[in-house]
Amino acid sequence: MAKPAKTDRKAVIEQMRKKQKSSDRRRGAVIVTVCVLVALGIIGAAVVPILLDKKNDSELDSKALDQIGSAATVCQKVTTKKADGNSQHVPVDTPVDYTTAPPAFGAHWNQAGLAPASFSRKFYSTDDRPALEALVHNLEHGYTILWYDDTIAQDKTALADVEAISRKFGGDDFRNKFIAAPWKSDDEDGAAFPDGQHVAFTHWSAGGNGETDTSKQVGAFQYCSAVSGAALSDFMDEYPYTDSPEPTVP
Incomplete structure (x- = not known):
């Protein structure tokens, strides 16, 4: 059986490399997205209670002492x-x-x-x-x-x-x-x-x-x-x- 031409092998290898790079990019994008979401979650967990406390303080401050x-x-x-x-x-x-x-x-x-x-x-x-x-x-x-x-x-x-x-x-x-x-x-x-x-x-x-x-x-x-x-x-x-x-x- 005839061996594949060298140009065919190069094309196959290049295609595999492109697929790998595309996969790596997708994996990297997923990792970045997850990291951003985790960071936003951490920031939100810290900031939201502060904002809620400020809102509560504002509501209480609008009330008369009695x-x-x-x-x-x-x-x-x-x-x-x-x-x-x-x-x-x-x-x-x-x-x-x-x-x-x-x-x-x-x-x-x-x-x-x-x-x-x-x-x-x-x-x-x-x-x-x-x-x-x-x-x-x-x-x-x-x-x-x-x-x-x-x-x-x-x-x-x-x-x-x-x-x-x-x-x-x-x-x-x-x-x-x-x-x-x-x-x-x-x-x-x-x-x-x-x-x-x-x-x-x-x-x-x-x-x-x-x-x-x-x-x-x-x-x-x-x-x-x-x-x-x-x-x-x-x-x-x-x-x-x-x-x-x-x-x-x-």
């Missing part, structure tokens, strides 16, 4: 307890045992006459919260503190409500003396909130606006089963920054 979170009925009645510790400063890093969970008054760290937590900082997480002894100094200066427990900290929606509430107190107006901070019910802070309660408001009251008799000072407490901007609004109306031992200090 429209954020649950109705005021999720909170118990305000209670008070005779206060002590007025101007009772102890050296920084000295631990103080507070008798309530959370505190509304008591001895606190001396920070050169100034409240240690910045006036411009309204929200703290479990990672960056100041010590209790520092925050009690803020209470003496008229701040209201919204304390939230681990149940709220672990609930994305509830924590977003707390952060949205804190953003309502921006600016340099003294009426915005407010801080939201976590309560760590363990050996670090102390006892847990009452059963079923996950939020607490505290304020160090002078006993009335302009009251100078320290014997009339009380700590005001309100516990809530959920986050409620409406209840907080009512609480701060009843206990404004002016009703405190040192209202004129930042």
Whole structure:
């Protein structure tokens, strides 16, 4: 049988090479496409939650304070307890045992006459919260503190409500003396909130606006089963920054 001509063999080899190159190109295109889709998926997985959070923040920021979170009925009645510790400063890093969970008054760290937590900082997480002894100094200066427990900290929606509430107190107006901070019910802070309660408001009251008799000072407490901007609004109306031992200090 006659052997194929060399030109025929070359044509066959060239055709095979072309097919291989075409196959390689298709394989490369598929690999590139898959890589692009994977990259877009990774980017989307990172970006979409951020965009959704921003959208949620925008929606919450459009609401009035008393429209954020649950109705005021999720909170118990305000209670008070005779206060002590007025101007009772102890050296920084000295631990103080507070008798309530959370505190509304008591001895606190001396920070050169100034409240240690910045006036411009309204929200703290479990990672960056100041010590209790520092925050009690803020209470003496008229701040209201919204304390939230681990149940709220672990609930994305509830924590977003707390952060949205804190953003309502921006600016340099003294009426915005407010801080939201976590309560760590363990050996670090102390006892847990009452059963079923996950939020607490505290304020160090002078006993009335302009009251100078320290014997009339009380700590005001309100516990809530959920986050409620409406209840907080009512609480701060009843206990404004002016009703405190040192209202004129930042």
